[in-house]
C-alpha cells in the first residue's frame with residue numbers, strides 16, 4: 001500500500017508486511033516511480049513540439065500514454081458509469097482510439113485535414129499512428145513539423161469537443177470542428 005501526504009517535500013511511504021520503509025521523493029521522482037510501477041513507457045517523454053502551447057504537449061503525452069479518461073479506461077479503474085458508449089455516436093464502446101480517431105464525426109475531421117494538407121487518404125487507426133504520423137514523403141523537415149503541429153492541435157480540439165459533449169451537452173459537427181481547427185492553425189495554434 002502507499003499513501004501521499006503534503007509536507008514541504010511530498011512523501012511516499014509504503015509498507016510490506018511488518019517491514020516499513022519511508023522514502024522521500026521529489027514530485028518528479030515520484031511520478032517516475034509511479035510510471036515505472038505502472039509499466040508506462042517513457043519513450044514519449046522526449047516528444048515535444050515547441051510550436052504548440054504547453055497544454056497541447058501535455059495532452060499529447062497523456063494520449064500516447066493512454067491517460068485520458070475515456071469511458072472504457074474509467075470502467076477498468078472500477079468507476080461506475082451509466083454507459084460505456086461513445087458520447088459522440090452512442091453506438092460503440094468509447095476507447096481512446098475510437099474517441100480520437102475512429103468515431104464517425106472524428107474520421108470526417110481527419111479526412112478533411114488530410115485532404116487540406118494533400119496527404120492522401122486517412123490511413124490511421126490508432127492514437128499512436130495519428131499523433132506520430134509523418135505526413136507525406138515529399139515533406140521537408142519544416143513542413144513535417146507543421147504537419148505534426150496541425151495534427152496535435154486538431155486532436156486537442158477533438159478531445160475538447162468530446163468533453164463539451166459530455167459536460168456541456170453541446171458539440172460541433174465535423175465541418176464546424178474542421179473550420180475551428182483550420183482557424184486555430186492559421187492563427188498560430190493559440
Ligand SMILES: [Zn+2]
Nearest residue numbers: 086088089103
Ligand atoms: Zn463514437
